[in-house]
Amino acid sequence: MATSICRTLKYFQPITCQNIKYVASLLDVRLPQPVFVPIRSKKRYFIPPAVNVKTQPEQEAKARAAGVVVRQQYIERPINISCTAGIFDPYVPPEGDARLSTLSKEGLKQRTEQLRQSAASQLSIRKIKDHDPDFSTKAFPELAQQIFIDAHAALTQFNKEKLHSLVTERCYPEMVRGNRYKTLRWRFIESLEPPRVVHARCPDMISKGNLYGQVTLRMHSRQTLAIYDRFGRLMLGDEDEPRDVLEYLVMERHLVNPYGRWRLHGKIVPAWAPPKDPIIKTVMIPGPKLKPEDEFENLNYQIPKPKAVQWYK
Amino acid sequence: MAASALTWAGLASIGRACGHIRSRLLGSSSTLSQVSCLHTSPELNSKHWERRNLIVYPPQQKDEPRRPAEIHHCRRQIKYSKDKMWYLAKLIRGMTIDQALTQLEFNDKKGAKIVKEVLLEAQDMAVKNHNVEYKSNLYIAESFSGKGKYLKRIRYHGRGMFGIMDKVHCHYFVKLVEGVPPKVEQKTGFDQAKEYVEQLRNRTIIHSL
Numbered sequence: 001m002a003t004s005i006c007r008t009l010k011y012f013q014p015i016t017c018q019n020i021k022y023v024a025s026l027l028d029v030r031l032p033q034p035v036f037v038p039i040r041s042k043k044r045y046f047i048p049p050a051v052n053v054k055t056q057p058e059q060e061a062k063a064r065a066a067g068v069v070v071r072q073q074y075i076e077r078p079i080n081i082s083c084t085a086g087i088f089d090p091y092v093p094p095e096g097d098a099r100l101s102t103l104s105k106e107g108l109k110q111r112t113e114q115l116r117q118s119a120a121s122q123l124s125i126r127k128i129k130d131h132d133p134d135f136s137t138k139a140f141p142e143l144a145q146q147i148f149i150d151a152h153a154a155l156t157q158f159n160k161e162k163l164h165s166l167v168t169e170r171c172y173p174e175m176v177r178g179n180r181y182k183t184l185r186w187r188f189i190e191s192l193e194p195p196r197v198v199h200a201r202c203p204d205m206i207s208k209g210n211l212y213g214q215v216t217l218r219m220h221s222r223q224t225l226a227i228y229d230r231f232g233r234l235m236l237g238d239e240d241e242p243r244d245v246l247e248y249l250v251m252e253r254h255l256v257n258p259y260g261r262w263r264l265h266g267k268i269v270p271a272w273a274p275p276k277d278p279i280i281k282t283v284m285i286p287g288p289k290l291k292p293e294d295e296f297e298n299l300n301y302q303i304p305k306p307k308a309v310q311w312y313k
Numbered sequence: 314m315a316a317s318a319l320t321w322a323g324l325a326s327i328g329r330a331c332g333h334i335r336s337r338l339l340g341s342s343s344t345l346s347q348v349s350c351l352h353t354s355p356e357l358n359s360k361h362w363e364r365r366n367l368i369v370y371p372p373q374q375k376d377e378p379r380r381p382a383e384i385h386h387c388r389r390q391i392k393y394s395k396d397k398m399w400y401l402a403k404l405i406r407g408m409t410i411d412q413a414l415t416q417l418e419f420n421d422k423k424g425a426k427i428v429k430e431v432l433l434e435a436q437d438m439a440v441k442n443h444n445v446e447y448k449s450n451l452y453i454a455e456s457f458s459g460k461g462k463y464l465k466r467i468r469y470h471g472r473g474m475f476g477i478m479d480k481v482h483c484h485y486f487v488k489l490v491e492g493v494p495p496k497v498e499q500k501t502g503f504d505q506a507k508e509y510v511e512q513l514r515n516r517t518i519i520h521s522l
Contacts, residue, residue: 181369
């Protein structure tokens with residue numbers, strides 16, 4: 001009797017849960033889901049102290065005497081780094097980009113400035129093409145623009161999973177910080193100029209062969225942004241007023257990883273960028289500490305202006 | 314047996330944790346506390362006081378009146394009696410925040426210092442996190458105290474008798490709202506008397522001619 005049961009069990013073993021589910025999906029049969037039955041146990045308010053319990057060194061000594069060898073346990077936690085910490089050798093956008101009209105001679109020169117100028121960028125692009133044969137300087141900007149639009153749409157809906165797949169781990173906190181309890185309304189209206197690749201670098205992190213590709217794109221587009229605070233009041237921007245925006249996006253991919261994807265890594269804000277609009281509310285900037293006999297007007301206090309440097313978002 | 318490792322208590326705690334982590338509850342139209350569908354008595358409110366700071370309202374249209382910002386703040390397990398704290402909470406109900414802070418600064422009670430700290434924290438939070446423009450433009454809409462968890466100790470009496478001493482703790486809750494405090498109508502004695510007489514006159518006498 002026992003052997004026959006074993007035989008039947010061996011027959012049924014290949015039909016694992018996955019197979020059953022597969023068969024069920026083919027036949028369109030509703031299988032009963034596994035039922036989790038909780039165990040009821042009584043909570044003990046007084047747990048008596050354990051008797052004859054050996055301390056840790058005594059237990060170890062006993063194990064050693066018995067000849068039990070415990071392999072050394074390494075308390076390690078593997079960390080997967082899938083993006084770099086910053087933008088290596090950043091692109092410095094030329095002053096006056098997108099200010100000159102295309103019809104003037106200067107404008108034409110700017111427009112036709114090709115990537116061929118920079119040898120390092122060419123080398124990096126060749127390295128990227130080694131690892132990723134589908135990469136091409138002509139087709140990539142369209143893809144990248146689509147990733148940018150999708151990432152910002154996911155940010156508006158606050159879809160964490162989709163955002164993580166479209167944006168690197170370095171860029172994610174910068175995009176998301178402070179926005180958790182705010183409502184964002186963002187719309188990409190149109191692209192004024194076709195986006196193009198302006199810069200590329202292939203840094204490697206920690207070990208020599210661990211290559212990451214960083215490609216900078218120049219994008220001139222029209223967008224609408226409105227940020228509402230927790231109570232639905234407008235904090236910044238206008239939903240109906242489109243603005244022309246010139247951006248330098250940095251896309252990154254972990255080239256050595258076969259499952260790596262091109263993701264948004266950051267933005268470069270040039271030093272000559274126009275200042276942003278102020279927020280709608282008034283903000284108090286802390287001033288110098290006054291003694292009782294001083295007056296603020298008599299102090300001639302200069303409000304410190306921030307230096308115009310290129311920074312990365 | 315692996316299935317039964319998850320008890321209902323575990324599931325409930327996980328559910329609560331999920332609720333805490335990802336609570337983007339959309340505020341419905343019931344922004345005022347007079348809506349009857351919500352329980353607004355202090356006993357039922359106090360458990361989720363911190364969560365009320367996490368509700369996000371949908372963006373307002375341009376023609377709607379500006380929704381005033383509401384900031385909920387509390388301090389738990391203060392070493393003070395809830396009945397003594399009630400006097401301070403009742404004192405500052407309905408005042409502007411500056412007025413409340415001044416009153417508490419010159420009050421001699423122990424709880425006054427604590428309530429002042431709580432108010433300053435709430436004001437700071439309002440300006441930094443909740444997009445309140447002017448820090449003096451706040452008033453105290455709700456302020457009350459609740460019972461915290463008591464520690465029990467033995468108080469020794471004569472003749473071998475003992476009593477259980479409670480080491481009292483209390484919670485203090487405050488809700489700051491942006492704007493000018495609503496004017497409370499002061500009723501004079503004459504008005505109250507007039508109302509009383511009106512009530513007497515409006516009585517109907519049943520089974521009469």
